[in-house]
Amino acid sequence: xxxxxxxxxxxxxxxxxxxxxxxxxxxxxxxxxxxxxxxxxxxxxxxxxxxxxxxxxxxxxxxxxxxxxxxxxxxxxxxxxxxxxxxxxxxxxxxxxxxxxxxxxxxxxxxxxxxxxxxxxxxxxxxxxxxxxxxxxxxxxxxxxxxxxxxxxxxxxxxxxxxxxxxxxxxxxxxxxxxxxxxxxxxxxxxxxxxxxxxxxxxxxxxxxxxxxxxxxxxxxxxxxxxxxxxxxxxxxxxxxxxxxxxxxxxxxxxxxxx
Ligand code: HXC
Numbered sequence: 001x002x003x004x005x006x007x008x009x010x011x012x013x014x015x016x017x018x019x020x021x022x023x024x025x026x027x028x029x030x031x032x033x034x035x036x037x038x039x040x041x042x043x044x045x046x047x048x049x050x051x052x053x054x055x056x057x058x059x060x061x062x063x064x065x066x067x068x069x070x071x072x073x074x075x076x077x078x079x080x081x082x083x084x085x086x087x088x089x090x091x092x093x094x095x096x097x098x099x100x101x102x103x104x105x106x107x108x109x110x111x112x113x114x115x116x117x118x119x120x121x122x123x124x125x126x127x128x129x130x131x132x133x134x135x136x137x138x139x140x141x142x143x144x145x146x147x148x149x150x151x152x153x154x155x156x157x158x159x160x161x162x163x164x165x166x167x168x169x170x171x172x173x174x175x176x177x178x179x180x181x182x183x184x185x186x187x188x189x190x191x192x193x194x195x196x197x198x199x200x201x202x203x204x205x206x207x208x209x210x211x212x213x214x215x216x217x218x219x220x221x222x223x224x225x226x227x228x229x230x231x232x233x234x235x236x237x238x239x240x241x242x243x244x245x246x247x248x249x250x251x252x253x254x255x256x257x258x259x
Pocket of ligand 1: 106
C-alpha cells in the first residue's frame with residue numbers, strides 16, 4: 001500500500017518499522033496520518049514474518065501533537081458527531097504484537113499520547129515529552145490524563161498537564177515514562193536490537209506477556225493475577241514451551257516455531 005504521511009519498512013526480516021513522515025509540520029498528527037498508521041500497524045500485525053513493530057518519527061520530532069491547523073476549525077458538534085480521536089487514533093491499542101516507540105525530539109500532546117499507547121518507549125537523549133494542550137484551551141484528548149499519571153504518578157502528571165512544561169529524556173527515564181535513554185545517533189540501532197530480541201522470542205509467549213502486562217492497567221490486582229495465571233497455564237499447551245524448556249536442559253539454543 002502506498003502511504004503519503006508515513007514510511008514503512010521491514011528490518012532483519014522480522015521487525016516492522018513505521019516512521020511518521022510529515023517533516024514540515026514536525027509530524028503533527030492528522031486523520032490521514034492516523035488512518036495510514038493504523039493500516040500499517042494492522043498489516044504488520046497480520047504478517048507472520050513480523051515479531052515486533054517500531055513506531056518512530058524524525059530526529060527533530062516524534063510528533064508535535066495533533067495538527068493545530070486542522071483543530072482550529074473544529075466545533076463541538078464536529079468533534080462529537082465524528083468521534084474525533086476515538087474513530088481512528090487508537091489502533092495501536094488493538095495491535096497484539098509488541099510495539100516499541102522510538103522517540104527522538106518532541107513528543108508533545110497527541111505525540112506523547114501516541115508514544116504512551118505503545119508498549120514501551122526508548123528515547124534519544126534529545127527527546128522532550130509534554131502535554132501542552134492547556135495552552136490551546138483544551139486538555140489531552142488521546143488518553144494523556146489517564147496514561148501519564150499511571151506512568152509517572154499523579155504529582156508529575158498534574159505538573160506537566162497544568163503547567164505545560166516539557167520533561168527531558170533524563171527526567172522521563174527517572175519518572176518511568178521511558179524504559180531507556182540512548183544517544184540520538186544510536187537510537188535506531190538500539191531500538192532495532194531490542195526489537196530483534198523480542199521478535200526472536202516465542203511469539204505466543206510474547207503476545208501473552210503483552211496482554212497480561214496491559215491487563216495490569218485495566219483491572220483490580222486479583223483479577224489481573226488471575227488473568228496472568230490463566231495465560232501462564234495456557235502456554236503449557238504450546239510447542240515453544242516444550243522446546244524452550246527442553247533446549248535449556250539440553251544446553252542447546254532453542255528453535256522456536258511460534259506455535
Ligand atoms: C500543526 C505544527 C504543530 C502542530 C508544529 N507545527 N507543531 N503544525 N500542529 N501541533 C508546525 C509549525 O507551525 C511550523 O510550521 C513547523 O511545524 C515547525 O514548527 P516551529 O514552531 O517553527 O518549530 P520550533 O520553533 O522548533 O518549535 C517546535 C515546537 C512548537 C516546540 C514543537 O512547534 C510547538 O510548540 N508546537 C505545538 C505543540 C503543541 O501545542 N502540541 C499539542 C497540540 S494539541 P511553519 O509552517 O510555520 O513552518 C494536541 C491534542 C491532543 O496534541 C489531543 C488529541 C490527540
